[in-house]
Amino acid sequence: SQGGGGKGIRKVENEEEIKKAYTQVQMELPNSPIFLMKVCSNVRHIEIQVVGDMYGNVCSLSGRDCTTQRRFQKIFEEGPPSVVPPNIFREMEKASIRLTKMIKYRGAGTIEYLYDQEKQTYFFLELNPRL
Template sequence: MDLYEQACVNDSKKGLEVAIRIGFPVMIKASEGGGGKGIRKSTSRDDFENLFRQVQMEVRGSPIFLMKYADSCRHLEVQILADQSGQAISLFGRDCSIQRRHQKIIEEAPAVIAPSEVLEKMEKAAVRLAKMVGYVRLV
């Protein structure tokens, strides 16, 4: 079983077990979601199952994963370009922290909020990941 399959949950009961293990609050995210769809913040076991079902209904058939909610943080991303021959490069890091309802409103590049060493590590990790999974295209 690969890491992706291990990270995904198929039903709210299993999801609740994971949420309790990692601790609330958690983000419930549809792997195939985007644009603010298929993402909910659960603050307790009381609201978890209802929010999990909402995510399932919004992005039907999508694998769902959970992650610990990170408060007071920045949303930093790395822009990757990869081709069919296995080459991949990082174009730049960007700060996507300005959001409304979990949807990015402004993407600021280059990202200047983090130390350059952190961005360099992020870029190297993103390039390694793109090569490892055989990713092809602009991400």
């Protein structure tokens, strides 16, 4: 969890690989919690920019597809994301605005989602503050 930039991320296919990867990550990031997660295929990494103020006003500044990566680092971003149907993208923006209001967020932020193209569903990943 303390890696950042993809450090510590490993894809494993069997139990033996889990043991090896676990040991490697422990050495790279001592004292950091280690999480196991299911690999999701045919998904996109979608980000939505939001801004909230001290009066509870929130707006979305659109979004982007950040899926194209090399070594867990973004290569380029496409905005607006063409892989998400417009009606679903609007739902994602509305969900982002609701979240931003609910936590009384102030400032600029990026809300990240995992978008499943086959099922046309999305899942919240995280909210990152922006300077």
